[in-house]
Amino acid sequence: MDTQLHAIAEYWNDAAPAFDREPDHGMAAASTRRAWERRLAGWLPGGPLDVLDAGCGTGSVSLLLAAAGHRVTGVDLAAGMVERARTKLAGAGRPARFLAGDAARPPVGAERFDAVLCRHLLWTLPDPEAALRHWVTLLRPGGRLVLIEGRWREAGAESEPYTPGAGALPWAGGVRADELADAVGPLVSELQLEPLSADAELWGGPVTDERYAVLATV
Structure with a gap:
């Protein structure tokens, strides 16, 4: 693992214990x-499907996918996130x-x-873009x-990068639809775009920044 990826992994390992405190991360409500179940059912109709959850975090979305009957593989750079995801689904x-x-x-070979x-x-x-x-x-x-x-409202030049050098990432702070x-x-x-900012239930309350889903078929 190169230096930048190592720093990113360490950041998310440190963040893992508190990650689910965010309403849309832990989905405690x-x-x-x-709200997420409804969206996922519309985005991935039918099934069961083989679904790769890239950057699965603590597994909240993976859990909803598995509960809907899909066969889920979650991948995350942070081992601490992966361990919590395994524990959550088990x-x-x-x-x-x-x-x-x-x-x-x-x-995944x-x-x-x-x-x-x-x-x-x-x-x-x-x-x-390579991803x-x-x-x-x-x-x-x-x-x-x-x-x-x-594109997160709090992002901007004045924001402190979450890891050294992260402010130079191509889409630091998010990406416009x-x-x-x-x-x-x-x-x-x-390809279709689905705006999500107005659906406050997804985020545990109203948001004022740009949030959306890109849905594409190959």
């Missing part, structure tokens, strides 16, 4: 869980596989998936890319 009695590794190039999903991950990556290109190769024909992203759509469009056959 039933209304927040239901405690809920839901099967899933979790791997510690770079979510930009998941350690020749395995292919019906869907690759990531939530609030791209801004943390040293080369997010998008690689994720598309992990999809079976007709597979779906689900990217839940945004039009910019992400431009990056994904040439890689896929179909």
Whole structure:
């Protein structure tokens, strides 16, 4: 692991114990869980599907996917996040596989998936466009890319980078919907944008920044 990735992994390892305190991370409120369940059901209809949760964190989205009957593989750079995800799903009695590794190039070998999903991950990556290109190769024909992203209100030049040098990351602080759509469009056959900022239940309360999903089919 190079120096930058090591620093990023250490940051998220340190953040893991408190990560689920955020309403949309831990999904402790039933209304927040239901809001995400509804969205995921619309984005990934049918099934069960083989789903790769790239940058799975503590596994809250993985848990919802597994509860819906999908076969879930979660990948996260931070071993502390992976361990919490394993514990969370085991405690809920839901099967899933979790791997510690770079979510930009998941350690899944020749395995292919019906869907690759990531939530609030791209801004943390040293080369997010390379990650998008690689994720598309992990999809079976007709597979779906689900990217839940945004441009965070608190982001800006005055914000303190979360790791040394992180302010220079290509999409530090998030990425606009039009910019992400431009990056994904040439890689896929179909693409749509779904605004999410107005759905306060997803976030545990109102938000004023840009949040959305890019839904793409290869």
